[in-house]
Amino acid sequence: MTTLQAYRFAPDAHDIQAAALSRHAGAARFAFNRGLARVQAALAQRDAEKTSSVACAELTPVPWALPALRREWNWAKATAAPWWAECSKEAYSAGLDQLAGRPKHFGDSRSGKRRGRRAGFPRFTKRGKSRDSFRYTTGSHGPDGDRHVKLPRIGRVKVHEPMAALTGRPADGTARLLGATVSRTAGRWFVAFTVEVDREVPTGPSRRQRKARTAGVDLGVKHLAVLSTGEMIPNPKHLAASLRRLCTASRAYARSKPASAGRRRRAARLACIHARVASQRRDGLHRLTSRLATTHDAIVVEDLHVAGMVRNRRLARAVADTAMAEVRRQLGYKTGWYGCRLVVADRWYPSSRTCSGCGGRNPSLTLSDRMFVCPSCGLVIDRDVNAAVNLRSLVAASMSETVNARGGDQKTPLAGQVAVKREPGTAPAGKTGGASPQGEAA
Numbered sequence: 001m002t003t004l005q006a007y008r009f010a011p012d013a014h015d016i017q018a019a020a021l022s023r024h025a026g027a028a029r030f031a032f033n034r035g036l037a038r039v040q041a042a043l044a045q046r047d048a049e050k051t052s053s054v055a056c057a058e059l060t061p062v063p064w065a066l067p068a069l070r071r072e073w074n075w076a077k078a079t080a081a082p083w084w085a086e087c088s089k090e091a092y093s094a095g096l097d098q099l100a101g102r103p104k105h106f107g108d109s110r111s112g113k114r115r116g117r118r119a120g121f122p123r124f125t126k127r128g129k130s131r132d133s134f135r136y137t138t139g140s141h142g143p144d145g146d147r148h149v150k151l152p153r154i155g156r157v158k159v160h161e162p163m164a165a166l167t168g169r170p171a172d173g174t175a176r177l178l179g180a181t182v183s184r185t186a187g188r189w190f191v192a193f194t195v196e197v198d199r200e201v202p203t204g205p206s207r208r209q210r211k212a213r214t215a216g217v218d219l220g221v222k223h224l225a226v227l228s229t230g231e232m233i234p235n236p237k238h239l240a241a242s243l244r245r246l247c248t249a250s251r252a253y254a255r256s257k258p259a260s261a262g263r264r265r266r267a268a269r270l271a272c273i274h275a276r277v278a279s280q281r282r283d284g285l286h287r288l289t290s291r292l293a294t295t296h297d298a299i300v301v302e303d304l305h306v307a308g309m310v311r312n313r314r315l316a317r318a319v320a321d322t323a324m325a326e327v328r329r330q331l332g333y334k335t336g337w338y339g340c341r342l343v344v345a346d347r348w349y350p351s352s353r354t355c356s357g358c359g360g361r362n363p364s365l366t367l368s369d370r371m372f373v374c375p376s377c378g379l380v381i382d383r384d385v386n387a388a389v390n391l392r393s394l395v396a397a398s399m400s401e402t403v404n405a406r407g408g409d410q411k412t413p414l415a416g417q418v419a420v421k422r423e424p425g426t427a428p429a430g431k432t433g434g435a436s437p438q439g440e441a442a
């Protein structure tokens with residue numbers, strides 16, 4: 001199985017190298033801003049041509065595709081940036097690449113052609129405000145031995161940890177290096193190698209030992225995850241743990257004098273705390289999802305509407321701190337890597353309100369009830385374990401229709417079918433597909 005993977009390392013650059021890294025990021029920013037100015041000028045020109053009474057045979061072309069931007073840059077760089085040779089040409093390319101297509105995305109987003117979050121018209125980037133990054137796609141970049149990376153025009157830079165996970169791969173022909181992105185987060189530089197990797201997906205009985213074949217996973221705020229086996233993975237609440245420090249640092253930053261050395265120092269401190277929280281969270285989630293994907297044959301999760309939950313201001317901080325959508329995203333690709341199957345239960349499947357013992361419903365269950373008490377069979381079970389067990393039961397129902405087995409992230413419109421199977425008294429609602437809110441809305 002061929003996948004794209006990123007291997008990220010932290011270079012331990014000495015002062016001269018760190019300055020070169022900053023300079024390259026600045027070069028990318030310069031090319032971006034200059035390109036954006038050209039695009040804006042061309043758009044303004046075109047507007048003027050459209051409204052003028054003199055009919056123009058041809059409107060001014062807007063250089064917003066990468067080849068046009070690069071052609072223009074190469075033509076103008078000797079006068080616009082006489083110092084351009086100090087940095088790798090890849091840096092300027094990277095800046096133009098960041099710009100390419102963005103004005104078009106803005107237009108498509110505004111006219112509704114592009115889905116997702118509204119894209120704004122690109123804005124000029126500013127040193128110290130915008131993210132520092134540039135990318136190598138050609139030239140002799142890559143790992144140099146186990147503890148160094150080589151970056152054109154910057155040199156051979158030591159990295160903080162051994163790169164055995166990456167360096168072993170190109171040697172045995174299972175990987176191809178496609179590029180390297182260098183970026184700075186909270187004052188620290190990172191190099192991320194994009195690698196096309198040929199992964200061997202474990203199959204059949206030779207596959208590593210698996211404790212349980214199938215697990216239902218209920219994600220939540222009280223516990224980060226509750227498995228159908230009854231195992232509860234605590235929510236580490238990294239943000240909550242650092243909140244006091246964040247408050248202090250934010251206040252200090254807000255009270256500092258604008259554009260002062262003190263403000264820069266305090267901004268760096270604040271960024272460090274945020275970056276630390278993000279790193280802790282990322283580490284925990286990767287450990288969790290790797291463990292789930294390597295020790296199971298199939299995993300069932302709910303298709304949670306996390307963006308909607310974050311809109312609830314009382315829940316927003318706690319929900320965002322758990323990063324439930326990220327768990328789902330990571331499981332999406334890791335299940336494929338490790339020969340596990342991911343089943344995503346429908347958003348409206350009433351996993352919490354259904355009894356895992358008899359299949360009856362308890363519509364009176366509220367968010368504050370930690371225990372599920374079944375009105376028909378008297379089962380008393382932890383609310384989240386009950387939900388996880390219900391989720392696990394969906395795998396059997398999805399088996400018949402997903403013959404292609406491993407690796408897929410299959411969305412199962414199961415809510416209807418399962419509800420019909422469990423409640424013989426009700427009319428078959430399966431025809432309406434998975435989109436109908438059943439039970440949970442009651």
Ligand SMILES: [Zn+2]
Pocket residue numbers: 355356357358359360374375376377378379
């Ligand atoms: Zn029951």
